[in-house]
Amino acid sequence: MQYPVDIVCHRCTIVLPVLDTPVGRAAWWRFMDEHAYHPVEILWEHSGAWERIDIDFIQVDSDISSDPSLAEYAGDDWAGRPLALQARPVARAVAEIVTRVEDTFAAGEWQVAAGDAAVAEQIAKAMDFAPPPGVLVDEATVRARSAAVLAALERLHLATAEPVGEKFRAVLEEFLRTLPSPSDVPVAALVAESGPLASPRLWDVERALRLVQHLLNQVSFR
Numbered sequence: 001m002q003y004p005v006d007i008v009c010h011r012c013t014i015v016l017p018v019l020d021t022p023v024g025r026a027a028w029w030r031f032m033d034e035h036a037y038h039p040v041e042i043l044w045e046h047s048g049a050w051e052r053i054d055i056d057f058i059q060v061d062s063d064i065s066s067d068p069s070l071a072e073y074a075g076d077d078w079a080g081r082p083l084a085l086q087a088r089p090v091a092r093a094v095a096e097i098v099t100r101v102e103d104t105f106a107a108g109e110w111q112v113a114a115g116d117a118a119v120a121e122q123i124a125k126a127m128d129f130a131p132p133p134g135v136l137v138d139e140a141t142v143r144a145r146s147a148a149v150l151a152a153l154e155r156l157h158l159a160t161a162e163p164v165g166e167k168f169r170a171v172l173e174e175f176l177r178t179l180p181s182p183s184d185v186p187v188a189a190l191v192a193e194s195g196p197l198a199s200p201r202l203w204d205v206e207r208a209l210r211l212v213q214h215l216l217n218q219v220s221f222r
C-alpha cells in the first residue's frame, strides 16, 4: 500500500505531492534539481511540519488556481516560476506572527474586545488582492498594485487608532513594524525591478498582506 507523501522546501515555500506516475516522477526530479541543497523535508499525513505550511506556500497540484499543476511544475510552462520560488522574507516574518496569534486562539488566550470583529472585517476588505506569480506586468500595473499595497498599509495604520482591544492593537502594531513602511518600497524602484513579472519585493509584501488578511478574517469571526 502506498501512503500519501509530500515534500516541502522551507526556503522556497513550496510543497510537492510525491506521486508514482510519469508526470509525478518528472515533477519529483525537477524538485530534486531545484531544491536538493535547500532545507527540504519529507511530509507524511501527520508530520508536525504541516502546521508551518500556510497559505503563502505554493502547493503544486492544489485546487488554488494560481498554483502550478504537476505538469506545469515538471516542465517549463509555469510562467510564475522565477517569481514564485524567490525567498519572501516579509511574508515569512508575518507568517510567524500569524502562527503565534493562531496559537493563542487555540489555547483560549485571546481576549476579544467589542470592536475587534468589525474593525478586522473593515481592514480585511482593503486587502483583497493576491495576484498569481505568473501575471505579466507593465508600469501601470505595478503602479496600481503598489498603490493597493500602500492603501492597505495605511488602513492598518489607521486601525490602530480605532476602538479595538489591547491584544488586537498589539498584533496590528506588530504587523506594521514587520511590514515595510511606504518609504521602504518606493514605487519607482518597484517599477524598475519589475518586468515581465512583478518585482519580488512587491510580491513578497502582497503575499504578506494576504497572510494578514487571513488572520483578520479569523478575528472578524470571533
Ligand SMILES: [Zn+2]
Binding pocket: 009, 010, 011, 012, 013, 034, 035, 038, 039
Ligand atoms: Zn528550495
